[in-house]
Amino acid sequence: MDTASLTSTPLHRGAEADLSLGTIGPWKVVVKRRVRKKYRNPILDERIRHDRTISEASVIHEAKTAGARVPSIVGVDIENNTIVMTHLAGTVARECLDDMGKSEAQKLLRSIGEQIGLLHTAGIVHGDLTTSNVIVSPSGASFIVDFGMSHRSVEPEDRGVDLHLLQRSIVASHSQDSSSMMNATIRGYEKTAGKKIATSTWRKAREIARRGRYFAIR
């Protein structure tokens, strides 16, 4: 797919890619273009952008097949490190979580947990799971987006990173109580991934948190 001639309007500037909004036939589409990073050596930069574009597109497709709520891939333009996918209407969880009451927030986290469970049982880890990468649809359903850091793994270690990152993003960016939010997440996760995977993933997530520097052994 050649995206060079596709007209689109800027939507969002992420950390590693520019998102813009376009139209192909009846669909509203999001064009995700991995832009060159000035700080990075050009050879390293090209390698990272190329590898991640291919990996992201294939993982999103697999996640869809596994029944998770993710965007659908419309096309991939490897030469321009660009993915075209369907647009999702809704609000970023980061924007709406703090305005919610506790029970509504718990309901959202539970549904996020269910989605993570689906991904993990399909052998996919997200790799950058923060509240910025969850879109809440007008009906309240949660969609997981941005699979740029994702990869295939069934290791508790990699699954644990997902829950660890989600927890840290709640602690650092939100006023909601993080322990009740994580409890809700794990309940949802358990529903789709099962008790066994849920237990091992959560145990690993706590271990990863403790791996940071200077944790005293208590």
Next chain:
Amino acid sequence: MCLGIESTAHTFGASLVDDRDRIVTNVNSTYRPPVGVGIHPRKASEHLASVADGIVKTALSIKDGSSIDPDVIAYAAGPGLGPCLRIGATVARALSSFLKKPLVPVHHGVAHLDIAMSITKAHDPLAVLVSGGHTSILVHVGKRWRVYGETQDITLGNLLDMFAREAKLPSPGGLSVSREATKGENLIKLPYTVKGNDVAYSGLLTAAATSLRRQGNLADLCFSLQETAFSMLSEAVERSLVQTRRSEVLLAGGVAASPRLREMIGSVAEDHGASFHPVPIEYSGDCGAQIACSGRLAYESGTTVSTSDSFVTPRWRMDEVDVPWIPRA
């Protein structure tokens, strides 16, 4: 006037900072291990003990030869090497009880950020702390620094020091690697590990050291090691900056002296419209001034400790310390 005493690892430092946050004196002595060897905690502590009295004396004397009695004594209570921490704490306790002045424990990592914020006039930044003890991306929420991203194994300072040791380059490793890197030009493929906002450097170290043993070109390896390690951190910083939406990026700690890292983190800040606040190179490494600066702020917000409770804490996380003086005015 606050006297700060630093002795967490290789440096013994003493410094006076006045009530208007100006550094009046800053005297330091650093233990340098032989080439190819790391810091031995006991040998480092012996060095610190041997220079301690001279350094404190010099730090307390001003130009006309007279000496100043400080109003507050701050010491680095951790994190760091136990034997080294105890040297500084002992000196601080002695001065405090002799001069009958309050004693203030300081977190060494928090102090790196405090001095950087004071000098570069940062208010509420995304802080990037890179040294031999820390590699963390932090934001201040509530009363504390919160870790937004960090290394999952060794620090950036460890990585550069340990590679320099393997390559028989002199300490400090970061500087030696940086010098060699300017002569390199070929990018060798090395493991690039970013997990969300976290980085992991041990695989990179192993791969670089293995390549060195297989007669890899040293300049190219130093170049590739820097490019890979710094790109990993820059990516994590960029990701954190986008999510936390801070308008300032602070770069502090010993590795902040690296010109290439300053260039890369500066470029990330610029790309996202944030101002860039790199600590001046002379205050990037461990020094007494950081402890005096942080101790003064801690004392003003009511932190003191009695001599009998003035423990050292070799393991002490950044997010376990209350720092109510941030955001800064």
